[in-house]
Amino acid sequence: MRHYVGRLLVKRFLASLFVLGWVASVPQVHAQTAPTLMGLVRDASGQPLEYATVTLHRAADSVAVKTEFCDAQGRFALPAALAGNYLISAALVGYNRVWSEPVTAIGQSQTLSPLVLQASAAATLHEVKVEARRPLYEREADRTIVNVEGSTLSAGATSLDVLGRAPGVTVDGADNLSLRGRQGLLVLIDGKRVPLSGTELADYLRALPAEQLASIELLSNPPAKFDAQGGAGIIAIRLKKDQRLGTNGTANISYGRGRYGKFTTGLALNHRRKNLNVFGNYTYTDRRNFLDLDFYRQFTSNDNAWLGSSEQFNRTTSHLQSHSWKAGLDYNLSDRTLLGVSVSGLLSEAPSFGDNQTFIYGETSDSRYRLTGQYRSTTDQMVQRPNLAGNLNLRHVFADSTNAPELTADLDVARYTTDRLLALTTVYELPDAPTSVLHGDQQNYVTIQSAKVDYSRLLPYRTRLETGAKVTYISSDNDAVFTNTVEEQTTLDTEKTNRFRYNENVNAAYISLQRATARTTTQLGLRAEQTNTLSRQSVGNERYEWHYFQLFPNLSVKRTLSEQHALALSLSRRLDRPSYGQLNPLRVYFDATSYQSGNPALRPQTSYDLELTHTFHEKYTSTLGYARTSNLIQNVVQPAPEGGRTVVNQFTNLGKLHFFSLTLTAPVEISRSWTMYNNLVLFYGRYLGSLAGTALDRGRPAFTFNTNQSFSFGRGWSADVTGLYQSREVAAFEVVRRRGQVTAGVQKSLWDKQATLRLNVSDVFYTTPIRSTSTYDNFRETFYNRFDSRVATLAFTYRFGGSKVTAARKRTVGADAELRRTGGF
Template sequence: MPFSTLININSTFCRVARYLLIGGGVVAPLAMRAQERAAVTGTVGSAAGAGLELVTVALHRATDSVVVKTEFTNATGAFRLEAAAGERYLVSAQKVGYKRYWSPALVLPATGAVLPAISLLPSQAVALKEVTVAGRKPLYEQLADRTVVNVADSPLAAGATTLDILGRAPNVTANGTDELALRGRQGLLVVLDGKRVPLTGSDLAEYLRALPAEQVQSVELITNPPASYDAQGGAGVIIINLKKDQRLGANASLNVSYGRGRYGKAVAGGSLNYRRKNLNLYGTYTFNDRQYYTQFTFGRHFMATPTLPATRSNQDTYQYLKQLTNSAKVGLDINLSKRTLLGVSATGLTSKTTSETTSDAFFYGDGGALADRVYSQTEQDVSRPNGAVNLNLRHTFADSATASVISADADYARYRNARQLKLDTNHSSPALGPTELTGDQRSTLSIGTAKIDYSQPLPHRARLDLGAKVTQIASENGTVFYNRTGITPSDYKYVVLTDISQPFTYHENVNAAYVSLRSNLAKTTLQAGLRGEQANIRADLSGASVREQHYFQLFPSLLVQHTLNKNNALSLSVARRIDRPSYLQLSPLRVYLDATSYSAGNYSLLPQTSYNFEVSHTYKGKFTTALAYARTNQPFVITSQPSPDGDRVVVNQYVNLSTQNFYTLNLIAPLQLTKSWTLYANVLAYYNQYQGMLNTTVLDRGRLACNLTANNSFALPHGWTAELNGFYESREVGGFQVLQHRGQVGAAVQKVFWHKQATFRLNATDIFYTTPLRVTSTYDDFMESFYRRQDLRVVTAAFTYRFGNNKVTAARKRTIGADDELRRAADSQ
């Protein structure tokens, strides 16, 4: 498609979005004709007549018992549930130690309904059953705009890392460099506990590998986020919510786990929480000691150049890693008044990784004769101390459920990285003198953000959201590489390699604002949003090459949901998004694996923009079929190419292609096969096509692929639960790469005992060891294939003990805060 045509499409798309938003003045009056909301009110008490506090009262659709609204009763046992008038509902009430209550079906009138007083009868047997079966959240929940994975209750999460649980989530995959993808597409916004993770690619994978799954409450997967989220992340958003104790009074928990694959993996931690009516003070800490390996088998073919003959090589590389991490979070929430909440929190994650890599490479000439043998040993010591603080304020302007709300967040984060390298290389055929390369790499990233959001409910179930955010980022990166000369230690001299010891600085300022209008008609929900972002970027390489960018872009989004009848609903979403290159993808500083390969950024890398379209159908509120298309301009993909230095060293870096066309069909089926067996099945079929050119290699490649995920949950006798998870990824295309099929099967059991205070978990992952990855990259002048194996077949035992008050209070609804400022700071990690 001609570039001028794309510009016209972009301009037209943005004008249409402006009209949609300006047309809010038209949508609001239409909403006036929408169906009114009404309230169901009542009280819940004991058989003796005393009001019961903190009873869970739920409003269900009468047709299929799907929960519409849930609330807790107050101190007097009163409750209030709002929903659309004119529909048929059921009301349920449950509390530990009492029989569950169900009301007769009722039609909710526009004037509201008052239920007769509800009396709960004590029943210890029923209470225990509710705790062990009905009280547990399903592992997967399919909501209107996202998929929720409730990690906290999964026995497979014991002893795992956050990267492990994401790898088992439906539609989440990783390529040969551990870059995460959602529905087969890369370019994600990752939000951890309301804050954006400042990493991409392998650095993001290392960060998530350092974060124990024991700290994670849930994961949310959103393919088309609203305008309130940053425009970064063409493929969507992954939200990782950490655990937070909601029990009243003083509470604590301790957890410990040990897993064994080829090496050991130990996790220990705990949490403290003190909560009363107007105050919540909390803290968590986890220590992680993990040892693992990565093993590569490379095959490479170098075509002849004017200075070098054609060569092929075979190589075996083995890397041992030991990682020690300490992660902690402390926070304080205060009710300044009945409607004003103030929160402050601080998080920290320190990671110390040491690795030893041995590599043996054999190079052969055209005739098959051995031309060179290169043996190298690489030692690296990487320290990553990271920290962030947040201050947030939320104020509700009235006690009514339809009151306006304003929230503000201020964040400051600092990420440091210190990498020490020692690379010894020996050429044995022909014999050459040994060489030693040492490196001292240090980087610091500072990020400051300020954000404000305002939500104004409008008459008749409409809502207007507004917000603005300012982000300031400064990244300072310095590297000094030394080459050792001399034969004996007395002759050693270290010479600075000035051509690769270049400082790199990056400064970015993004000013953003958004407006979003949501209207709920009788059977239709409409949400239109527009986000504007002004970016000011300056990249400075060695003080000699300066690159500046200043641009403003609009990112419209539209979501329409329509209920056809009680069993069928349709949804349509359209959005424009952007992916700016990460700092690692831009920085030319080198990170060595061994003597034959290193990774480096591409100083000339440009942002990629995408248009995303999706239409979905939902049957009976749970079976979903979704068709989607995305077109990305200037997509960046990972490449492997011979170094321009003229040697046989391979460089891994990102480059821009011309276009990417991506078509998907997604089928989701949550099934209750028996009373105790739940299956969540997910099928994703997609066609991925890349077009572009790298040097003399013209790429026009597409392939049909599929991902299958099946998670089985079982309620076993005597309070045991079990989980069986499996996924399969077919052969797929990723730019110049072709990734072969792979899969995994994991199983786990769990037992809760000692009056729900203790939990024991036992799991086994990658039981058949089917996750090793095979990747082939093909270019006109070079071809590479590799086979990667990792320490993923692990058996883990875990124990958790909770003590303190078991009384639960309603959780404070926290704002996302600076949820989207931090993704692309990879070089400092």
């Protein structure tokens, strides 16, 4: 019997793969969204109720699947992603919530009986607010959602803090983000690409307060409508937006204390009427921090003879002050056309002071190993980052129906600026030498311009077509001037002074087809990108120019095997172009013998990704994945070209990476007041290549485990506890030791839920510090990194204005529409 059932399941899964061939054989290009459940919401007198909240629930456990709002005629349409049994609830301020009878989605659209809301008796006494708390983490077949807004753990935190606690996301000692153990991520904020990586990206996310975030989506295998950039996946950050009618707003203030203080405050205002919505927000952050870095380095010859070693102890304090803001408006040109414009900015200033003690050991003339060098250096830096972005968007629906064709267009321009002033003073104690001062004046400018258009429509045979095009231009100009001052004599340091310019143009187009039947949904996409890059640097008059055209296919097949089991298969090809920061050869110094630099000779890496996902009871998921990456871009630490005891941290191209992963997700409802979300990622990466005379062929099994416990105590009290553990892992030449953290928070709703008071403590046991070792044939470095991660924060949020909300689709802007149409928002 078991063999028969096994064969039957295999046959059903293989049958789903033939859908691809069926789509190709249809005379027209066909695709479709999932079946839709449609209906009306009315009051007891039969009048339609505008803006009623309608929610689709799984019948088995009442978990919310999708939420929509009624239009002016009380109509709603809810897509059912999978065939199965559902319940529908409707709610509106001043009325009692009503539930439908169980509904079975059968693979085609259905019109349901009207839902009739009865006026609430309490409404005659005071206003009633209907509010539900979304879980902190949600897992869908192709993505993980982190609901930041309203979380106890987001109070007073930065966006990087929230990301570092997200399931499957890790941040290494060089501030590189990884998803499921792989680097190479595309970061989007409200649909716009952030053209930064490594430390530059991390500093940007540190300056962006978590109070501004609504949610974060982690997509490991995104569809063809997204840029091909991001071999390991996409991190899509969505900022908060107020859906309430009239004039209203939110004010927040928080103070956290670790070794140093961290202060955040902000205000968001929104005015909405029938055809116009005007919005704006501002947040100020003042965060003091420390960074302790210890290095132990060993240098050997090619025949493994010991040449010397060094110990370095760096102590740095920094003070980040940032001003972030956004303003814009949406205007309905007609019932079917929406025009939006927005401008946003982020201005940060971060002075820092570092103190370094270095001890060098070597062989003396009498063949003894002893202290041969000792110096102390101080690093005084000022980093300013004024960034500005603007967006103009248009959305037009071609008919007054739920499945009408839709066109969206976006124009975006953004400018990222970094001004860095450096004074590195080195006092030599052994051997005695004159004090030297290295001054650096670095200016970096990045401008990104893009235009895109997307079109979607329903075709025959329950098929949906999506297509679009995008043009992007990126230009970067980086100028650095270094001078050396010794005994009051200042000279230009020609080895470090340089100017680097980079231009990138990407022309892209895509087409995507989606077709749904009662049990199977198939999506087939193809994206084409033509890339032109040109980089130039003044020193040596070096020039690199590349022109290439590539295709990026994407296939996903989802098959419902039974009421308990579903399978999903996805296959895609993706690309990682080096960012301007990875290419920029200009240097950022940590101390006299340690600096970070880009590599203008970097080439893009490409990867093929395969994932197979099994879903049990529509909530327990297991995903088996394999990825092969060629021309791997990897962050490495190695001796600098100038020799001596100087070490450089930079990205380089290695050979190949074979990456295997197994992701297990289990949301568990212990009781009505206690829910649990568990995420385990088991992975193994095999790195192949060579660098600095060292052959690379190594790998190691590793895992990350994330668990979140959410508690609701009634009377407005709730709490969250999140734990993260990352095992020992290998990343090319580097071995990173195990680490983790526990963060806990509690919150209380006040004044009829208009205010919230939160208290949280991050990294309770101070287990976040990072230890790693990089090993080559002639060099070895051990690295120990600590920072101000254990922080207790008290935060207060107050919402004022009306509580009546408008339909979400009336507040859609172009960039968000791109993500919403993929099922993300």
